[in-house]
Amino acid sequence: MEKPQLPRVTIKDVALKAGVSKTTVSRYLGGNYKEIAPKTRKRIEDTIASLNYRPNIMARGLKRNTSNLIGMVVADISNPYTTAIMRGAEDICNQNGYNLLVCNTDNDPEKENDYISMLQAHRIDGLIINTTGRNNEALKDLAHDDIPVVLVDRKVPSLEYDTIGVENHRAVTDAMHHLIEQNFDRIAFFTEPLAGVSTRKERAAAFEQVLRANGHPSCQDIYEVDLSSEGSLMDKLLFFLEESKGQTKAIFAVNGVVLLQLVIALQQLNLSIPKDLALLGFDNPEWALAVGSGITTIEQPTYEIGTAAMESILQKIKGNKTFSQYTSFSARLIIRGSTTNN
Amino acid sequence: MEKPQLPRVTIKDVALKAGVSKTTVSRYLGGNYKEIAPKTRKRIEDTIASLNYRPNIMARGLKRNTSNLIGMVVADISNPYTTAIMRGAEDICNQNGYNLLVCNTDNDPEKENDYISMLQAHRIDGLIINTTGRNNEALKDLAHDDIPVVLVDRKVPSLEYDTIGVENHRAVTDAMHHLIEQNFDRIAFFTEPLAGVSTRKERAAAFEQVLRANGHPSCQDIYEVDLSSEGSLMDKLLFFLEESKGQTKAIFAVNGVVLLQLVIALQQLNLSIPKDLALLGFDNPEWALAVGSGITTIEQPTYEIGTAAMESILQKIKGNKTFSQYTSFSARLIIRGSTTNN
DNA sequence: CCGACCAATGGAACCGGTTCCATTTGCATC
């Protein structure tokens, strides 16, 4: 029942047919043309074409101790934020002859550890990771093997890896000033659980700080919802609506995923945006344009974050130690109907 | 400037420290425990743990002629349809010790060919591909190397690869009957260019067929729009609106991407759904719930398509020749406000 | 015409595993 392996064409076949040694063919493959006579080079070229030969990257990697593989571990592949970053990373990756090994952890630390181990077994040349932020044993291990690592979006204070993200504090501050200008009586912050996720914590902290600085009554209105549990968001939402009955109000969503769930919940409650409730959120998913008169969002330069992460990896592979600890791009507040025409 | 390679721990190191031969360690790694004395096994186990040894998959693959890598080539990674399939594929993939090598072609046939060549160089053990449908030279080549291939969503008639998708004809027919029941004077079909993409052609054909069978005046209302060109969709939309002035009308969107662009365009024109125009589309993106009173959609079992594709690959790797040419899942019409409460 | 030098090429070891085959060990049987 074994698959009958047809023998693939190897460097030896090419050498034999071209009448040269493996060494010379290898030199050709490596692009060391200056060491090869032009007519020999032509002969090898023709032979490779006629045999449709394709060098085995594993064999090369074994000797060179590289794999041409970059690991990409993401917490949620169905989040548009994630795919936008992947696009950026992938483009740079392939322009440099690497391939992306993608793993989706579903925010599960155990899965994350398993994946990193697998990637290590593949001898990845670098890793871009959007970590769950919890239980980072395997991640720590990579430093020991001297594998370049770049964290994306979420920092891990105990690890000395470069991190790329946005200026969360500043972005939240800008957005909050916009909300405060509109004189809402109450402003709530809806987020997924803060535990371990630096981005969420930073945003929540900035939210609170701005409100305190303005002596606003809403400093306590931070709600952590568990999206995997049916009804969790709706319960918190109803609670907030009850608390703020008769008052003008707005909700700040920590990211695009929460934002969408809020829009759906409000629709179920037959509440209108922004008349009954204003809404604003991080990330700028395409559908934000399509809901009502548009949802106000905070746009991150996701594609650029992806390219920057990969470029940082490439630098490290080349041996250029970069010292930047945290690279933050600026985010952009896009004001739409969900926070204005009330 | 070279990176100082610190020597990684190899099977030899383990053998040495455990006082056995490489062969025995290899047997341990392969799980052939019945050939190993219990105390030897324990010793190897401990040694591996203490050295934090991780076998090199490339070295193994070189000898075994496998890579534990499955290629996944997608036309558009930012399409939620794509990521849903990736989730399914990835889950099965990893349960079986494989990893996914993801490539995004942006619907560019040239990129597709380049990627397939790269994947071939990595000696992928299988390939799942959502092909551009054009210029499939490299794809054809894979058959020659006996690499398992499964097409997803889009068929290629000239290639004898298994394909997994949905019952497009039936799904469109169901949806059209729903629209016809509502007695729209005109129904348009908006699609991305049909060229080479079987799915789009099948859906357009079914659309036309149903209308003809019902003697409906709209058989010609098929619009191909180029989303990469600014204004193309808006132009076609305005044309259709002009053509159908004073009539009741609906638009059928070929997929979720076109659907979203239509919603945005309608919002820009200040037209209301479904009062001015009813709307329905393939795919069931999450935001469809959030727009207006919900958008009527045709839901595909995307996750299942992904798992089925990967399971088919695994079967082929095991050498079980499967004879199914086209596996089609059934899609589900979800009726919401965008085609009803007018 | 000879030695020096360079350009072009080849031989063989090596990367880290797997696997075929041979060898050693342990133990029961006669």
Added chain:
DNA sequence: GATGCAAATGGAACCGGTTCCATTGGTCGG
């Protein structure tokens, strides 16, 4: 105690590339 056989283990070749070092052949200056 010798014999036989199975269980346990080891040696060495091999997978398909790369790379160090040696070799060959030709050109050039003296």
